[in-house]
Amino acid sequence: MGRWEPDARGRLAEAAMALYRERGFDQTTVVEIAARAGLTERTFFRHYADKREVLFAGSRRLQELMASAVADAPQSAAPIHAVAAALEAAAAVLEDREFARQRQAIIVANPELQERELIKLASLAAAIADVLRRRGVTEPAASLAAEAGIAVFRVAFERWIDETNQHDLSALIRESLGELDAVTAGR
Structure with a gap:
């Protein structure tokens, strides 16, 4: 050495x-x-x-950041809006698109890593749902909002790392939340 x-x-x-x-x-x-x-x-x-x-070193910090964002959302915020605050907080720290692309390609190529990624996402959803419950959101609304938020995040993230997409992650999260709203409103 x-x-x-x-x-x-x-x-x-x-x-x-x-x-x-x-x-x-x-x-x-x-x-x-x-x-x-x-x-x-x-x-x-x-x-x-x-x-x-x-590949997963920042998972704990991301979970804490997202849980804090939900906890800090205005008490009057609807559950999905509190979750949106968590997604925005995550987008603010995920700035290196090229690293994210490379990381995702490595994960997609390995079933063990895919499983680990799914566990990470499930842990994020569980942490968010826990904070929502502490805010007074009842079940199943807390779990549904948290899981929907993670689905929105996954869709936005996949779009963000697409080589042809030049939008920032926050904008894609907002678009995906809008699409979720449209789908649930039956539009």
Whole structure:
């Protein structure tokens, strides 16, 4: 190993993403990721529990951000509007479209990662529904609003990472919420 260089976590993430794209997720080892980053395997495990965590490291922070946005929405807000605040908060932190495209391509190519992504989305919905219930929203409205919000997010996100789409994620979320409103109003 050479002289110490800063941002080990960032370098590990960058190396992992490059190797996942070049070789595929399953064919990439932690040892290879660490070597590409100029670090040790031990350093990798100081920053990530396993190689999947490179792709899902921000999940906990995103969940906390979205739950806080729902909690902070005006008490008079309809459940779906409180959820919309959470979606907007998520859009504000998801700025790197190219990284999101690459991450999604890696996930789509691997059934284990697809399952992990679905678990992450289900956890987001559960956290949002929990906050809605604490705001006094009864069931099934709390769960329906949370699940609908995650569906809106997924649709908007897929549109956002589409290479031909130039709209920002917030605009696509608003459009998708409008489409959901139209569908539920029977228009």
